[in-house]
Amino acid sequence: MKWSLPQIHPDRCTGCGRCVAVCPEHVLSLHSRHPFGIGDKKAVLDAPDVCTRCTLCVPACPFVAVSMQKIRLNG
Numbered sequence: 620m621k622w623s624l625p626q627i628h629p630d631r632c633t634g635c636g637r638c639v640a641v642c643p644e645h646v647l648s649l650h651s652r653h654p655f656g657i658g659d660k661k662a663v664l665d666a667p668d669v670c671t672r673c674t675l676c677v678p679a680c681p682f683v684a685v686s687m688q689k690i691r692l693n694g
């Protein structure tokens with residue numbers, strides 16, 4: 620079974636937060652890769668199972684960092 624989910628390209632993401640703001644399900648957030656939470660933040664899909672795949676986050680990104688990608692579930 621294939622499923623589309625938003626993928627965030629970390630090299631393109633500037634951490635502007637626009638995708639986080641438009642997500643109706645509040646499943647996107649900004650995270651630092653640093654263990655103490657310092658430095659640049661990137662958008663992360665926190666709860667793929669809650670994401671409704673509405674695609675609103677894709678056009679919200681001015682840096683073309685979000686795209687819907689098919690992933691395979693349950694083989």
Ligand code: SF4
Nearest residue numbers: 642670671673674676
């Ligand atoms: S596809 Fe919709 S529900 Fe899923 S992360 Fe993007 S805006 Fe949120």
Ligand code: SF4
Nearest residue numbers: 632633635636638680
């Ligand atoms: S809108 Fe784009 S650049 Fe801004 S936080 Fe989301 S993915 Fe990153």
